[in-house]
Amino acid sequence: MIIELKGRIDSNNAEQVENGIRQQLGGEKPDELVLDMEQLEYISSAGLRVILRLKKEYRNIRMINANSEIYEILEMTGFTEMMTVEKAYRVVSVEGCEEIGRGANGTIYRIDQDNVVKVYNDADALEDIQHEREVAKLALILDIPTAISYDVVKVGDKYGSVFELLNASAFSKILATEPEKLDWCVGEYVKMLKKIHGTKVPAGKLPDIKDTVLSWAGFMQAYLPKEAGEKLLELVEAVPRDDHMIHGDYHTKNIMLAGDDVLIIDMDTLAVGNPVFELASMYNAFLGYSEYDPSLIMSFQGFDHDTALEFWKKSLSAYLETKCETKIREVEDKARIVGYTRMIRRSIRRKGLETEKGRAEIELWKSELLELLEKTDTLTFSLNELDIEASPENLPEVQAFVEERLAGVDCPEKTLMQIGLAVEEIFVNIASYAYAPEKGKAVVRVEVNGDPLSVSITFVDHGIPYDPLAKDDPDVTLSAEERGIGGLGIFMTKKIMDDIAYEYIGGKNILTLKKNL
Amino acid sequence: MKINKTLNGSTLDIALEGRLDTTTAPELEEVLKDSLEGVTELNLDFEKLEYISSAGLRVLLSAQKLMSKQGSMKITHVADVIMEIFEVTGFNEILTIE
Numbered sequence: 001m002i003i004e005l006k007g008r009i010d011s012n013n014a015e016q017v018e019n020g021i022r023q024q025l026g027g028e029k030p031d032e033l034v035l036d037m038e039q040l041e042y043i044s045s046a047g048l049r050v051i052l053r054l055k056k057e058y059r060n061i062r063m064i065n066a067n068s069e070i071y072e073i074l075e076m077t078g079f080t081e082m083m084t085v086e087k088a089y090r091v092v093s094v095e096g097c098e099e100i101g102r103g104a105n106g107t108i109y110r111i112d113q114d115n116v117v118k119v120y121n122d123a124d125a126l127e128d129i130q131h132e133r134e135v136a137k138l139a140l141i142l143d144i145p146t147a148i149s150y151d152v153v154k155v156g157d158k159y160g161s162v163f164e165l166l167n168a169s170a171f172s173k174i175l176a177t178e179p180e181k182l183d184w185c186v187g188e189y190v191k192m193l194k195k196i197h198g199t200k201v202p203a204g205k206l207p208d209i210k211d212t213v214l215s216w217a218g219f220m221q222a223y224l225p226k227e228a229g230e231k232l233l234e235l236v237e238a239v240p241r242d243d244h245m246i247h248g249d250y251h252t253k254n255i256m257l258a259g260d261d262v263l264i265i266d267m268d269t270l271a272v273g274n275p276v277f278e279l280a281s282m283y284n285a286f287l288g289y290s291e292y293d294p295s296l297i298m299s300f301q302g303f304d305h306d307t308a309l310e311f312w313k314k315s316l317s318a319y320l321e322t323k324c325e326t327k328i329r330e331v332e333d334k335a336r337i338v339g340y341t342r343m344i345r346r347s348i349r350r351k352g353l354e355t356e357k358g359r360a361e362i363e364l365w366k367s368e369l370l371e372l373l374e375k376t377d378t379l380t381f382s383l384n385e386l387d388i389e390a391s392p393e394n395l396p397e398v399q400a401f402v403e404e405r406l407a408g409v410d411c412p413e414k415t416l417m418q419i420g421l422a423v424e425e426i427f428v429n430i431a432s433y434a435y436a437p438e439k440g441k442a443v444v445r446v447e448v449n450g451d452p453l454s455v456s457i458t459f460v461d462h463g464i465p466y467d468p469l470a471k472d473d474p475d476v477t478l479s480a481e482e483r484g485i486g487g488l489g490i491f492m493t494k495k496i497m498d499d500i501a502y503e504y505i506g507g508k509n510i511l512t513l514k515k516n517l
Numbered sequence: 518m519k520i521n522k523t524l525n526g527s528t529l530d531i532a533l534e535g536r537l538d539t540t541t542a543p544e545l546e547e548v549l550k551d552s553l554e555g556v557t558e559l560n561l562d563f564e565k566l567e568y569i570s571s572a573g574l575r576v577l578l579s580a581q582k583l584m585s586k587q588g589s590m591k592i593t594h595v596a597d598v599i600m601e602i603f604e605v606t607g608f609n610e611i612l613t614i615e
Contacts, residue, residue, distance in 0.1 A: 392539050414598055417568060421602075424570045428539045476607025480581045483611060489571040495605045 001030035006039040009047030018050045033058040038065035038088060048077060055083060062086070086126070089154040092117055092162070101170045101253050103266045106160075116168065117153065117160040118265075125159050126152075132268040133161065135206070139270060142199050142245070145192075145263050147256070167259050171252035175311060176303040186311060188262045189255060190318040193278075196264070199245040201272050209246060209273035210239060213338060219345045224366070228373050232341065235379050239274050246271055246278040251285035252301055252311070276379050279316070279331065280338035286312040288339045291368075292361040324401045326388045331381045333372050338379065340369040382445075390431040390442040390461060398427050398444055405446035406455065411517055418496045419455065422513050425489035426459050426468075434463025434509070453517040454498075462508045469494075469502050519565075520548055527588075528558040534565035537573030546576050553580075557588030564594035569602055581612055591615055 003024055009017050025033075033054065055061050065088040066074060074085050094109040094117065101108035105128065106120040120129060129152055139146050147163040154160070171185050217236045221229040247254070248269025256263045286308040290296035294305040301308065316328055344365050352358030386401045388394050399420050406416065423444070430442050443460040468490045474483075476491075494500055499514035518535035529552060537545065553559065559580065577592075584590035591613040595603070603609040 395539055417598055421568070421570055424538055424572075428570075428572070474606075477610070478607075480578065480585060480611040483578060483607075485575045485578060488574055488606060492571055492602065492606060 001025065001028065001032070002034045002036050004036045004039065005043075008042040009040070009050065010042065010044040011046040014044075014046035014050050017047070018053070021050075021054065029058070032060040032062055035061065035063045036065055037063055037067070037070055040066070040070055043070060043073060045077075048073075048079065051079070060084075064088075087152075089152055089159070092153040092155050092160060094119060094155055094160075100168065100173075101256075101265075103249070103253065105268065108265075110168075111162070114164055115162055116147075116165045117155065117162050118149075119155045119158050119160040121158070123158050128268060129159055129161055135270045136267045138201075138205055139245075139264075139267055142201065144196060144199060144245070145261060146267060147258070147263050147265050163265075165256065165258050165263075168256045168263075171255040171257065172301040172303065174257065175252060175301075175307055179307065182307070182311060183314070185252070186314045186318055188257075189252070189311075190315055192255065192262055192264055193247075193250060193315075193319060196245050196247055196250075197275050197278070200243055201245050203243065206245065207271045208241065209248065209271040209277045210236070210241060212271075213239075213273075213277055213341070216338075216341050216345050219348075220341055223344065223348065224370070228370055231373050232337070232369075235337065235373075235376065239276065239379050242274045243272050244275075246273050246275065248278070248281060249285075250278060250282050274380060276331075276334050276381065277338060279319075279335035280342065282315075283312070283332065283335045283339045284343055288336070288343055288365075292364050293357075321383055322401060322404050324386060324397055324404065326394070326397055327386055327401065330387055333376060334379045334381060337369060337372050337376060340365040340372075344369070384447060385443055385445045387441060387443050390427065390434060390440055390463075392428055392431050395424060395427055395431075399423055401444065402446055402457065406448070409448055409455070409517065410453070411455070415515060415517060419457070419515055422493045422497050422515075423457060425493045426511060426513070429468065429489055430459060430461045430463065430509075433466065434461045454514055455517060456512055456514045458510060458512045460508050460510050465504050466509055467502050467504070468511065469500065518544060520545060522548065522552060524552070524556075527556055528560065529553070529556045530560045530562065532562040532565065536568040537566060537576070538568060538570045539572040542570075542572035542576050545573075546579075549576070549580050549583075553583060553587075556584075559584050559588070559590040561590070561592045562594055563592055563596065563599060566596065566599060569599050574602075574606060574608060577608070577612060589613065 003021055051061070062084040063074070064086040066085055067088050071085065071087050074080050079085060092111060094111065097109040097111055099107060100110050100116060105122065106118045108116050108118045110116050122128070133149050136146050136149060140148065147165050149161040149163050151162040152159060153162055171189065174181055174185055213236050217233045220232060224232065247264060248271050249266055254264060254266040256265055285301070286297070289300065290305065290308070297303065297305055297308045313328070316332060317323055320327055320331060322328065344362055347358055347362055352362055384405060386398060388398060402419065402423050403416065406419070427442065427444070434440060434442070440461060440463050445458040447456045449456060471487055471490060473491050474487045493513065497513045498516045501512045503510045518533060518537060518541035521532040521534070523530045533545070535541065581590055593615045595614055600609070603612065603614065
């Protein structure tokens with residue numbers, strides 16, 4: 001039931017206005033009483049008392065189209081807290097305007113040289129818009145560069161947010177039209193991502209994405225074999241809570257180059273959580289959704305599968321600060337577990353099981369998910385740790401990984417060589433004896449400690465219990481004929497490292513080498 | 518790793534370039550196995566050798582043991598970092614280094 005309030009309501013006509021309203025209502029008791037203030041110029045306290053009296057009888061009152069003066073009065077007097085008050089929104093048209101971006105919940109048009117408008121798909125989007133503006137404000141306060149929305153407008157029967165965004169191009173467009181800029185885009189993309197992930201958010205300000213992912217995993221129980229479903233839940237449960245920011249929809253349509261500035265937009269999925277949850281949605285954006293049908297990426301982001309693959313691989317490599325293929329694949333696999341979970345659930349909820357293509361997609365994602373669940377112990381990852389099969393062929397990769405970890409450290413050439421040597425001796429030992437004749441994995445962790453500056457390298461394997469320190473050193477005074485070949489590697493390591501310690505805990509051999517720099 | 522060998526009568530000169538480690542030591546082992554028959558003097562030039570691990574030391578030890586029976590072996594132009602490894606392991610006494 002909509003009642004229009006026009007002109008002025010003050011002590012002279014308040015009673016008349018009230019009678020007029022009651023006449024219009026005629027004894028009806030609608031669920032919501034809407035007062036349209038489009039033509040209301042002034043309201044005094046007498047008028048406000050009329051509204052208060054109406055509020056007593058009609059629990060839900062919504063005032064719409066209030067101009068800025070009226071809105072100010074209503075805000076000052078606390079009326080905006082007592083009932084819903086909507087401002088009058090400027091009307092904007094996007095006819096003939098260039099579409100410069102499109103997200104899940106809205107489309108972005110350039111309305112003039114300086115401004116763009118994001119038009120929300122859902123006509124009921126006011127609450128979402130307000131939420132997104134709040135979140136964008138929070139991001140700005142936390143020093144995340146994002147576009148500032150300074151106005152909410154009406155576009156047809158939908159709502160839009162206006163941003164000042166000069167000369168903005170989405171990264172997806174740059175990748176599509178200027179492929180030579182791909183490496184530059186990767187650099188900026190990862191730089192922004194690390195900034196976001198490095199930002200601590202005060203408690204309670206943003207939702208925790210772990211809860212969302214847990215609900216996805218819960219949903220999947222009905223669609224996975226019992227053991228796999230349980231393992232999925234366990235894996236997600238085990239991811240520690242994290243109060244660092246994640247974007248939630250970090251694909252190249254949401255990163256804008258505006259003049260010289262790189263901005264992240266589309267803030268309504270902002271949350272806190274472990275970075276693996278972010279990498280999952282990134283995997284989906286570049287590869288996951290188009291895994292069954294590679295042509296999908298073109299309609300989604302505007303570039304082809306090869307570009308998407310190259311961009312994803314390079315970005316993941318830059319984010320992990322490694323060129324080590326095993327490391328990149330390890331983290332990608334963890335991201336995929338969460339990624340497939342999300343995509344399968346989303347597809348099923350959109351009736352994916354009722355179409356042939358949908359079923360084929362779900363089958364593909366499900367089989368990948370099951371394979372990954374089988375071989376994954378944890379969803380968390382660390383930049384300093386390499387989990388790799390202990391075999392001599394992997395030695396170059398292990399040594400390269402260790403060198404990468406030490407790249408930013410002030411370490412003389414000779415020390416680097418000595419560290420590399422120790423890494424070889426220990427790793428080859430594990431490769432040769434820990435699991436023989438079977439194969440097994442080893443974890444190599446590199447930690448740089450300041451004050452005093454030193455490097456610790458830890459090797460963990462779950463092969464036969466073996467304490468290398470328990471062995472006697474070879475007798476280095478023997479002649480060539482008498483000299484044996486055993487124990488040389490460990491001995492060399494002991495001599496060139498400053499400290500070496502061994503523990504056997506939880507079925508694992510843990511050997512830690514330390515070198516002072 | 519590059520292995521450059523030159524045979525002059527019963528003298529075999531081998532120059533190594535790069536790294537003598539777990540990955541490359543088997544190559545050297547193969548070369549020595551195929552080339553040492555009838556050799557009385559084995560000269561190893563380490564000028565371009567940057568790195569040696571225990572795998573490399575083991576190959577040198579076998580070569581030394583063999584050459585001690587059929588002639589002599591010496592290593593020349595050993596870099597400081599390699600020399601240190603020889604000293605720590607006592608290989609500087611076992612091998613003839615010039």
